[in-house]
Amino acid sequence: MIRPDNASDEEIMRHVRAGEVSLVGVLFERHHRRLFRYFWRMTRQVQASEDLVQEVFMRVLRHRETFRDGHAVGAWLISIARNAHHDGWRRKRLERPMEDGFDAVAPAGIPIERRQELARLAAALDELPAEQREIIVFHRYLGMSHAEIAETLGCDEGASRGRLHRALQNLRQAFLAATPAMRRMV
Protein backbone atom coordinates (compact mmCIF):
# COMPACT_ATOMS: atom_id res chain seq x y z
CA MET A 1 0.00 0.00 0.00
CA ILE A 2 1.57 3.30 -0.94
CA ARG A 3 1.22 6.58 0.90
CA PRO A 4 -0.10 8.89 -1.82
CA ASP A 5 1.12 12.07 -0.11
CA ASN A 6 4.74 10.96 -0.40
CA ALA A 7 4.51 9.08 -3.68
CA SER A 8 5.67 10.49 -6.98
CA ASP A 9 3.23 10.89 -9.87
CA GLU A 10 4.90 8.03 -11.67
CA GLU A 11 4.64 5.75 -8.65
CA ILE A 12 0.96 6.55 -8.30
CA MET A 13 0.36 5.98 -11.99
CA ARG A 14 2.00 2.57 -11.80
CA HIS A 15 -0.47 1.62 -9.06
CA VAL A 16 -3.38 2.99 -11.09
CA ARG A 17 -2.20 0.90 -14.03
CA ALA A 18 -2.14 -2.14 -11.74
CA GLY A 19 -5.79 -1.61 -10.85
CA GLU A 20 -5.87 0.82 -7.91
CA VAL A 21 -8.01 3.21 -9.91
CA SER A 22 -9.11 5.33 -6.96
CA LEU A 23 -5.54 6.71 -6.82
CA VAL A 24 -6.35 8.68 -9.96
CA GLY A 25 -7.95 11.09 -7.52
CA VAL A 26 -4.47 11.98 -6.23
CA LEU A 27 -3.31 12.77 -9.76
CA PHE A 28 -6.49 14.80 -10.28
CA GLU A 29 -5.74 16.90 -7.20
CA ARG A 30 -2.19 17.53 -8.39
CA HIS A 31 -2.84 18.26 -12.04
CA HIS A 32 -6.42 19.38 -12.70
CA ARG A 33 -5.73 23.10 -12.22
CA ARG A 34 -2.88 23.00 -14.71
CA LEU A 35 -4.98 21.12 -17.24
CA PHE A 36 -7.89 23.53 -16.73
CA ARG A 37 -5.52 26.43 -17.35
CA TYR A 38 -4.35 24.84 -20.59
CA PHE A 39 -7.89 24.22 -21.82
CA TRP A 40 -9.18 27.60 -20.74
CA ARG A 41 -6.31 29.45 -22.40
CA MET A 42 -6.97 27.45 -25.58
CA THR A 43 -10.78 27.66 -25.61
CA ARG A 44 -11.76 30.55 -23.30
CA GLN A 45 -14.81 28.52 -22.37
CA VAL A 46 -14.99 27.62 -18.68
CA GLN A 47 -17.53 24.83 -18.94
CA ALA A 48 -15.95 23.28 -22.02
CA SER A 49 -12.59 23.40 -20.22
CA GLU A 50 -13.99 21.61 -17.18
CA ASP A 51 -15.55 18.99 -19.42
CA LEU A 52 -12.20 18.49 -21.14
CA VAL A 53 -10.39 18.11 -17.81
CA GLN A 54 -12.84 15.36 -16.91
CA GLU A 55 -12.32 13.84 -20.32
CA VAL A 56 -8.55 13.70 -19.68
CA PHE A 57 -8.96 11.73 -16.46
CA MET A 58 -11.54 9.49 -18.08
CA ARG A 59 -8.96 8.69 -20.77
CA VAL A 60 -6.33 8.10 -18.08
CA LEU A 61 -8.56 5.44 -16.56
CA ARG A 62 -9.53 3.99 -19.89
CA HIS A 63 -6.00 3.86 -21.26
CA ARG A 64 -4.08 3.41 -18.01
CA GLU A 65 -2.33 0.35 -19.36
CA THR A 66 -0.62 2.43 -22.04
CA PHE A 67 1.35 4.40 -19.45
CA ARG A 68 5.02 3.50 -19.78
CA ASP A 69 7.55 3.47 -16.95
CA GLY A 70 10.04 6.29 -17.17
CA HIS A 71 7.56 8.72 -18.72
CA ALA A 72 6.69 11.86 -16.82
CA VAL A 73 3.02 11.80 -15.83
CA GLY A 74 2.68 15.57 -16.31
CA ALA A 75 3.88 15.32 -19.91
CA TRP A 76 1.67 12.29 -20.52
CA LEU A 77 -1.36 14.20 -19.22
CA ILE A 78 -0.56 17.12 -21.50
CA SER A 79 -0.38 14.77 -24.48
CA ILE A 80 -3.79 13.36 -23.54
CA ALA A 81 -5.10 16.91 -23.09
CA ARG A 82 -3.89 17.92 -26.55
CA ASN A 83 -5.67 14.96 -28.08
CA ALA A 84 -8.86 15.70 -26.15
CA HIS A 85 -8.72 19.33 -27.28
CA HIS A 86 -8.08 18.28 -30.86
CA ASP A 87 -10.98 15.81 -30.75
CA GLY A 88 -13.20 18.54 -29.33
CA TRP A 89 -12.50 20.65 -32.41
CA ARG A 90 -12.87 17.73 -34.77
CA ARG A 91 -16.30 16.98 -33.36
CA LYS A 92 -17.15 20.67 -33.73
CA ARG A 93 -17.91 21.06 -30.04
CA LEU A 94 -15.50 23.93 -29.55
CA GLU A 95 -16.41 26.02 -32.54
CA ARG A 96 -18.31 28.52 -30.48
CA PRO A 97 -16.64 31.88 -29.96
CA MET A 98 -14.29 32.28 -27.03
CA GLU A 99 -17.14 33.35 -24.83
CA ASP A 100 -15.46 33.87 -21.46
CA GLY A 101 -13.46 36.86 -22.63
CA PHE A 102 -11.27 39.23 -20.69
CA ASP A 103 -14.14 41.19 -19.17
CA ALA A 104 -15.78 38.02 -17.88
CA VAL A 105 -12.79 37.12 -15.72
CA ALA A 106 -10.94 40.39 -15.05
CA PRO A 107 -11.15 41.51 -11.42
CA ALA A 108 -12.74 44.84 -10.60
CA GLY A 109 -10.52 47.76 -9.73
CA ILE A 110 -8.17 47.70 -12.71
CA PRO A 111 -7.89 51.29 -14.04
CA ILE A 112 -9.90 51.64 -17.22
CA GLU A 113 -6.97 52.38 -19.51
CA ARG A 114 -4.95 49.46 -18.18
CA ARG A 115 -8.02 47.26 -18.47
CA GLN A 116 -8.41 48.19 -22.13
CA GLU A 117 -4.77 47.43 -22.86
CA LEU A 118 -4.91 44.02 -21.20
CA ALA A 119 -8.16 43.28 -23.03
CA ARG A 120 -6.39 44.06 -26.32
CA LEU A 121 -3.52 41.76 -25.38
CA ALA A 122 -5.99 38.98 -24.49
CA ALA A 123 -7.74 39.52 -27.83
CA ALA A 124 -4.39 39.43 -29.66
CA LEU A 125 -3.56 36.11 -27.96
CA ASP A 126 -6.95 34.73 -29.03
CA GLU A 127 -6.27 35.77 -32.61
CA LEU A 128 -3.12 33.67 -32.92
CA PRO A 129 -3.32 30.36 -34.77
CA ALA A 130 -3.95 27.57 -32.22
CA GLU A 131 -0.45 26.08 -32.51
CA GLN A 132 1.17 29.48 -31.79
CA ARG A 133 -1.18 30.21 -28.91
CA GLU A 134 -0.45 26.75 -27.56
CA ILE A 135 3.30 27.22 -27.42
CA ILE A 136 2.85 30.47 -25.51
CA VAL A 137 0.44 28.70 -23.15
CA PHE A 138 2.92 25.86 -22.64
CA HIS A 139 5.84 28.13 -21.83
CA ARG A 140 4.21 31.14 -20.19
CA TYR A 141 1.25 29.62 -18.36
CA LEU A 142 2.23 26.01 -17.75
CA GLY A 143 5.92 26.71 -17.15
CA MET A 144 7.08 24.01 -19.54
CA SER A 145 10.72 24.16 -20.59
CA HIS A 146 11.65 24.06 -24.27
CA ALA A 147 12.93 20.52 -23.75
CA GLU A 148 9.49 19.50 -22.42
CA ILE A 149 7.70 21.35 -25.21
CA ALA A 150 9.96 19.73 -27.79
CA GLU A 151 9.13 16.29 -26.41
CA THR A 152 5.42 17.07 -26.41
CA LEU A 153 5.42 18.47 -29.94
CA GLY A 154 7.84 15.92 -31.33
CA CYS A 155 10.42 18.45 -32.45
CA ASP A 156 13.84 19.54 -31.21
CA GLU A 157 14.47 22.30 -28.71
CA GLY A 158 15.65 24.73 -31.37
CA ALA A 159 12.41 24.30 -33.28
CA SER A 160 10.47 24.95 -30.07
CA ARG A 161 12.38 28.20 -29.55
CA GLY A 162 11.84 29.20 -33.16
CA ARG A 163 8.11 28.58 -32.91
CA LEU A 164 7.85 30.60 -29.71
CA HIS A 165 9.74 33.46 -31.29
CA ARG A 166 7.40 33.52 -34.30
CA ALA A 167 4.38 33.32 -32.00
CA LEU A 168 5.65 36.32 -30.05
CA GLN A 169 6.23 38.31 -33.21
CA ASN A 170 2.71 37.58 -34.39
CA LEU A 171 1.33 38.43 -30.97
CA ARG A 172 3.11 41.76 -31.15
CA GLN A 173 1.72 42.43 -34.61
CA ALA A 174 -1.83 41.60 -33.54
CA PHE A 175 -1.50 43.71 -30.41
CA LEU A 176 -0.07 46.71 -32.24
CA ALA A 177 -2.76 46.49 -34.91
CA ALA A 178 -5.40 46.84 -32.19
CA THR A 179 -3.63 49.57 -30.25
CA PRO A 180 -4.08 53.28 -31.00
CA ALA A 181 -0.67 54.77 -31.79
CA MET A 182 -0.78 57.33 -28.96
CA ARG A 183 -1.71 54.80 -26.26
CA ARG A 184 0.72 51.97 -26.70
CA MET A 185 1.80 50.46 -23.45
CA VAL A 186 4.97 48.83 -24.71
Next chain:
Amino acid sequence: MSCETGERWLTAYLDGSIPATDRAGFAAHLQACEECRDCVALWGQLGELPEPQSALRIVSMPARRSWPMLAAAAAVLTAVSAGGGWWIGRQTAAPPPRDEVAALRSEVAGLRSLVAVSMLGQDSAGARLQGISYAARLGTPESPEVLEALVGALQHDENVNVRLAACDALRRQTANPAVRRVLAGALATEDSPLVKVSLIEALADASARESVRPLLNLKSAVNEDEAVRTEAARALDRLKSKGISWE
Protein backbone atom coordinates in the same frame (compact mmCIF):
# COMPACT_ATOMS: atom_id res chain seq x y z
CA MET B 1 10.88 41.88 -40.67
CA SER B 2 12.38 39.52 -38.14
CA CYS B 3 15.23 40.58 -35.89
CA GLU B 4 18.07 38.06 -36.28
CA THR B 5 19.54 38.79 -32.87
CA GLY B 6 16.10 38.34 -31.35
CA GLU B 7 15.65 35.04 -33.14
CA ARG B 8 18.91 33.87 -31.66
CA TRP B 9 18.63 35.12 -28.09
CA LEU B 10 15.15 36.34 -27.22
CA THR B 11 13.69 33.03 -26.00
CA ALA B 12 16.89 32.26 -24.06
CA TYR B 13 16.61 35.70 -22.48
CA LEU B 14 12.99 35.05 -21.53
CA ASP B 15 13.66 31.71 -19.81
CA GLY B 16 16.94 32.82 -18.25
CA SER B 17 19.11 30.40 -20.18
CA ILE B 18 21.04 33.04 -22.10
CA PRO B 19 24.80 32.57 -21.45
CA ALA B 20 26.30 35.07 -19.05
CA THR B 21 28.72 36.15 -21.74
CA ASP B 22 25.86 37.21 -24.03
CA ARG B 23 23.62 38.79 -21.42
CA ALA B 24 25.10 42.27 -21.53
CA GLY B 25 25.20 42.22 -25.32
CA PHE B 26 21.51 41.32 -25.57
CA ALA B 27 20.59 43.96 -22.96
CA ALA B 28 22.29 46.53 -25.15
CA HIS B 29 20.44 45.16 -28.18
CA LEU B 30 17.12 45.63 -26.37
CA GLN B 31 17.86 49.32 -25.99
CA ALA B 32 18.13 49.64 -29.74
CA CYS B 33 15.57 47.10 -31.05
CA GLU B 34 11.92 48.08 -30.66
CA GLU B 35 10.67 44.69 -31.84
CA CYS B 36 12.58 42.71 -29.20
CA ARG B 37 11.74 45.30 -26.55
CA ASP B 38 8.05 44.98 -27.36
CA CYS B 39 8.23 41.18 -27.21
CA VAL B 40 9.90 41.24 -23.79
CA ALA B 41 7.29 43.71 -22.51
CA LEU B 42 4.40 41.65 -23.91
CA TRP B 43 5.86 38.52 -22.30
CA GLY B 44 5.64 40.27 -18.96
CA GLN B 45 2.11 41.53 -19.61
CA LEU B 46 0.90 38.03 -20.48
CA GLY B 47 1.39 37.16 -16.82
CA GLU B 48 -1.14 39.83 -15.88
CA LEU B 49 -3.99 38.39 -17.90
CA PRO B 50 -6.58 37.09 -15.43
CA GLU B 51 -8.02 33.61 -15.57
CA PRO B 52 -10.94 31.88 -13.86
CA GLN B 53 -10.65 29.09 -11.31
CA SER B 54 -11.95 25.64 -12.11
CA ALA B 55 -14.97 24.62 -10.04
CA LEU B 56 -14.10 20.93 -10.40
CA ARG B 57 -13.76 19.13 -7.09
CA ILE B 58 -13.46 15.58 -5.93
CA VAL B 59 -16.53 14.42 -4.07
CA SER B 60 -16.24 11.40 -1.78
CA MET B 61 -18.76 8.60 -2.03
CA PRO B 62 -19.78 6.16 0.70
CA ALA B 63 -19.15 2.46 0.20
CA ARG B 64 -21.59 0.47 -1.91
CA ARG B 65 -21.80 -3.24 -2.68
CA SER B 66 -21.35 -3.22 -6.42
CA TRP B 67 -18.60 -0.63 -6.73
CA PRO B 68 -15.63 -2.99 -6.73
CA MET B 69 -17.13 -4.57 -9.79
CA LEU B 70 -17.76 -1.19 -11.37
CA ALA B 71 -14.15 -0.35 -10.73
CA ALA B 72 -13.21 -3.22 -12.97
CA ALA B 73 -15.11 -1.53 -15.77
CA ALA B 74 -13.56 1.82 -14.86
CA ALA B 75 -14.57 3.57 -18.04
CA VAL B 76 -15.93 6.74 -16.54
CA LEU B 77 -14.68 9.44 -14.33
CA THR B 78 -15.62 7.64 -11.19
CA ALA B 79 -12.99 5.82 -9.22
CA VAL B 80 -14.19 3.42 -6.62
CA SER B 81 -13.04 0.76 -4.23
CA ALA B 82 -14.51 -1.46 -1.55
CA GLY B 83 -14.24 1.29 1.04
CA GLY B 84 -15.90 4.00 -1.03
CA GLY B 85 -14.57 6.23 -3.74
CA TRP B 86 -14.94 9.56 -5.38
CA TRP B 87 -16.24 11.30 -8.40
CA ILE B 88 -15.44 14.61 -9.94
CA GLY B 89 -18.10 17.25 -10.02
CA ARG B 90 -18.54 20.99 -10.06
CA GLN B 91 -18.64 22.85 -6.80
CA THR B 92 -21.97 24.58 -6.37
CA ALA B 93 -23.50 26.80 -3.74
CA ALA B 94 -24.79 25.19 -0.53
CA PRO B 95 -28.48 24.22 -0.67
CA PRO B 96 -30.98 26.55 1.01
CA PRO B 97 -32.58 25.56 4.36
CA ARG B 98 -35.13 22.74 4.23
CA ASP B 99 -38.21 24.84 5.12
CA GLU B 100 -37.35 27.34 2.44
CA VAL B 101 -37.15 24.52 -0.08
CA ALA B 102 -40.56 23.25 1.01
CA ALA B 103 -42.12 26.66 0.60
CA LEU B 104 -40.67 27.18 -2.82
CA ARG B 105 -41.05 23.66 -4.15
CA SER B 106 -44.45 24.00 -5.76
CA GLU B 107 -43.64 27.39 -7.23
CA VAL B 108 -40.39 26.34 -8.84
CA ALA B 109 -41.33 22.84 -10.02
CA GLY B 110 -42.56 24.10 -13.36
CA LEU B 111 -39.53 26.30 -13.78
CA ARG B 112 -37.21 23.41 -12.95
CA SER B 113 -38.87 21.24 -15.57
CA LEU B 114 -38.18 23.91 -18.14
CA VAL B 115 -34.61 24.37 -16.97
CA ALA B 116 -33.94 20.64 -16.85
CA VAL B 117 -35.27 20.06 -20.35
CA SER B 118 -33.34 23.03 -21.62
CA MET B 119 -30.08 21.93 -19.96
CA LEU B 120 -30.42 18.38 -21.24
CA GLY B 121 -30.24 19.84 -24.73
CA GLN B 122 -26.95 21.65 -24.15
CA ASP B 123 -23.72 20.90 -26.03
CA SER B 124 -21.67 20.67 -22.86
CA ALA B 125 -21.74 17.32 -21.06
CA GLY B 126 -21.35 19.24 -17.80
CA ALA B 127 -24.52 21.22 -18.48
CA ARG B 128 -26.42 18.06 -19.41
CA LEU B 129 -25.33 16.41 -16.16
CA GLN B 130 -26.57 19.45 -14.30
CA GLY B 131 -29.86 19.17 -16.18
CA ILE B 132 -30.27 15.60 -15.00
CA SER B 133 -29.47 16.69 -11.48
CA TYR B 134 -32.28 19.27 -11.78
CA ALA B 135 -34.62 16.65 -13.17
CA ALA B 136 -33.77 14.23 -10.37
CA ARG B 137 -34.80 16.83 -7.82
CA LEU B 138 -38.22 17.32 -9.35
CA GLY B 139 -39.76 14.38 -7.51
CA THR B 140 -42.51 12.19 -8.92
CA PRO B 141 -44.37 12.19 -11.13
CA GLU B 142 -42.14 14.00 -13.53
CA SER B 143 -43.49 15.92 -16.47
CA PRO B 144 -43.66 14.06 -19.79
CA GLU B 145 -41.14 16.51 -21.23
CA VAL B 146 -38.60 15.77 -18.51
CA LEU B 147 -39.11 12.02 -18.82
CA GLU B 148 -38.70 12.26 -22.56
CA ALA B 149 -35.48 14.25 -22.16
CA LEU B 150 -34.11 11.74 -19.63
CA VAL B 151 -34.95 8.82 -21.92
CA GLY B 152 -33.27 10.64 -24.80
CA ALA B 153 -30.17 11.17 -22.67
CA LEU B 154 -30.05 7.51 -21.66
CA GLN B 155 -30.48 6.27 -25.21
CA HIS B 156 -28.47 8.75 -27.20
CA ASP B 157 -26.07 10.83 -25.12
CA GLU B 158 -22.47 10.27 -26.18
CA ASN B 159 -21.13 10.96 -22.69
CA VAL B 160 -21.13 7.91 -20.43
CA ASN B 161 -21.44 10.02 -17.27
CA VAL B 162 -24.61 11.62 -18.65
CA ARG B 163 -26.12 8.26 -19.55
CA LEU B 164 -25.25 6.93 -16.09
CA ALA B 165 -26.89 9.92 -14.42
CA ALA B 166 -29.97 9.55 -16.66
CA CYS B 167 -30.22 5.89 -15.63
CA ASP B 168 -30.04 6.84 -11.96
CA ALA B 169 -32.75 9.48 -12.44
CA LEU B 170 -35.00 7.06 -14.34
CA ARG B 171 -34.69 4.27 -11.78
CA ARG B 172 -36.86 6.40 -9.49
CA GLN B 173 -39.61 6.11 -12.08
CA THR B 174 -39.75 2.35 -12.52
CA ALA B 175 -43.33 2.25 -11.27
CA ASN B 176 -44.06 3.49 -14.80
CA PRO B 177 -44.12 0.46 -17.18
CA ALA B 178 -42.90 2.61 -20.08
CA VAL B 179 -39.78 3.52 -18.09
CA ARG B 180 -39.14 -0.15 -17.31
CA ARG B 181 -39.38 -0.97 -21.03
CA VAL B 182 -36.93 1.83 -21.84
CA LEU B 183 -34.41 0.58 -19.25
CA ALA B 184 -34.76 -3.00 -20.51
CA GLY B 185 -34.37 -1.87 -24.12
CA ALA B 186 -31.26 0.13 -23.26
CA LEU B 187 -29.54 -3.07 -22.08
CA ALA B 188 -29.32 -4.19 -25.70
CA THR B 189 -27.94 -0.95 -27.09
CA GLU B 190 -25.71 0.36 -24.29
CA ASP B 191 -21.93 0.06 -24.82
CA SER B 192 -20.58 0.94 -21.40
CA PRO B 193 -20.33 -1.91 -18.86
CA LEU B 194 -20.76 0.62 -16.08
CA VAL B 195 -24.11 1.87 -17.42
CA LYS B 196 -25.20 -1.71 -18.14
CA VAL B 197 -24.59 -2.71 -14.54
CA SER B 198 -26.56 0.28 -13.34
CA LEU B 199 -29.44 -0.62 -15.69
CA ILE B 200 -29.40 -4.22 -14.45
CA GLU B 201 -29.53 -3.11 -10.81
CA ALA B 202 -32.44 -0.75 -11.57
CA LEU B 203 -34.41 -3.45 -13.35
CA ALA B 204 -33.77 -6.06 -10.66
CA ASP B 205 -34.81 -3.59 -7.94
CA ALA B 206 -38.02 -2.94 -9.88
CA SER B 207 -38.68 -6.69 -10.35
CA ALA B 208 -39.13 -5.86 -14.01
CA ARG B 209 -40.45 -8.83 -15.98
CA GLU B 210 -39.51 -6.92 -19.15
CA SER B 211 -35.85 -7.38 -18.31
CA VAL B 212 -35.81 -11.20 -18.37
CA ARG B 213 -35.05 -11.63 -22.07
CA PRO B 214 -32.26 -9.03 -22.30
CA LEU B 215 -30.78 -10.32 -19.03
CA LEU B 216 -30.69 -13.88 -20.36
CA ASN B 217 -28.99 -12.58 -23.51
CA LEU B 218 -26.38 -10.70 -21.48
CA LYS B 219 -25.74 -13.65 -19.18
CA SER B 220 -24.90 -15.89 -22.12
CA ALA B 221 -23.11 -13.34 -24.32
CA VAL B 222 -19.56 -14.64 -24.82
CA ASN B 223 -18.06 -11.26 -25.63
CA GLU B 224 -19.78 -9.41 -22.82
CA ASP B 225 -17.83 -7.85 -19.96
CA GLU B 226 -17.50 -10.36 -17.14
CA ALA B 227 -18.83 -7.95 -14.53
CA VAL B 228 -21.95 -7.40 -16.65
CA ARG B 229 -22.55 -11.13 -17.09
CA THR B 230 -22.14 -11.73 -13.37
CA GLU B 231 -24.55 -8.93 -12.51
CA ALA B 232 -27.08 -10.21 -15.09
CA ALA B 233 -26.95 -13.70 -13.53
CA ARG B 234 -27.40 -12.22 -10.08
CA ALA B 235 -30.36 -10.13 -11.25
CA LEU B 236 -32.02 -13.20 -12.79
CA ASP B 237 -31.64 -15.02 -9.46
CA ARG B 238 -33.29 -12.09 -7.73
CA LEU B 239 -36.17 -12.06 -10.21
CA LYS B 240 -36.67 -15.79 -9.77
CA SER B 241 -36.73 -15.41 -5.99
CA LYS B 242 -39.49 -12.85 -6.42
CA GLY B 243 -41.61 -15.37 -8.30
CA ILE B 244 -40.87 -14.28 -11.85
CA SER B 245 -40.40 -17.35 -14.03
CA TRP B 246 -39.40 -17.76 -17.67
CA GLU B 247 -38.50 -21.40 -18.36
